[in-house]
Amino acid sequence: ILYFAYLLLFKVLMTSFSAVINRLFLVFFQGYPSSNLALKGEATQSSTLSFAAASKAIDGRRNSFYTNGFCSHTAEDETDPWWRVDLQHSFTITTVKVTNRGDCCAERLDGAEIRIGNSLENNGNNNPKCGTINSLGSSPTHTFQCNEMEGRYITVFLPGPQKILTMCEVEVFASLSAFPSPSQTTSGWDCAGTVLIM
Known part of the structure; x- marks a missing residue:
């Protein structure tokens, strides 16, 4: 009986130790919380103009000149x-960074809403709102604090007629508590519970 008690204690300690090591690995080796979750996401948009696919806004480049080919763009009007x-998974979102065009037309993004949630109803446009883009000012990149909103889908919705939605980068950051325990093995996570973001 004593042997089995020691064996059980050993397993508990090893599980706890593994969890601690995995968290430290996230922080020190994968650069969390600076890891941009959008880089491993899949982007889509209501329409596409020419070469400006939705994926251009999550390519890791903040190049704000549209003609350089690193911005997304919906159809005109x-x-x-x-x-x-x-x-791909639901996270506790802390901040969203949006990079607007820097060459022209920055006002096109005014009034756009950042919405976060787990629903695809109305293309995700009905999810809770993190913030509204009014004017990004002189800097093309602006950070929106989302106060730990839960969600898998990050939507930028521009309400109104005759609109054009163009962005040069969208970055998404989550709370460390959003990452799963070592027992979780769903797709996108390894068996130790670390997120695969490389």
Whole structure:
């Protein structure tokens, strides 16, 4: 009986130790919380103009000049255009960074809403709102605090007729508590519970 008690204690200690090591690995080796979750997501949008696919806004480049080919762009004069990234898992979102065009037309993004949630109803546009883009000012990149909103889908929705939605980068960051325990083995996570973001 004593042997089995020691064996059980050993397993508990090893599980706890593994969890601690995995968290430290996230922080020190994968650069968390600076890891941008959008980089491993899948992007889509209501329409696409020319070469400016939705994926251009999650390519890791903040190049704000549209002609350089690193920005997303919906069709011209669209009603209620939207852009969305699927993070593949639900996270506790802390901040979202949006990089607007820097060469021209920055005002096109005014009024766009950042929405976060787990629903795809109305293309994700009905999910809770993190913030509204009014004016990004002189800097093309602006950070929106989302106060730990839960969600798998990050949607940028621009309500109204004759709108154009164009962005040069969208970055998404989550709380450390959003990562799973070592027992979770769903797709996108390894058996130790660390997120695969490389």
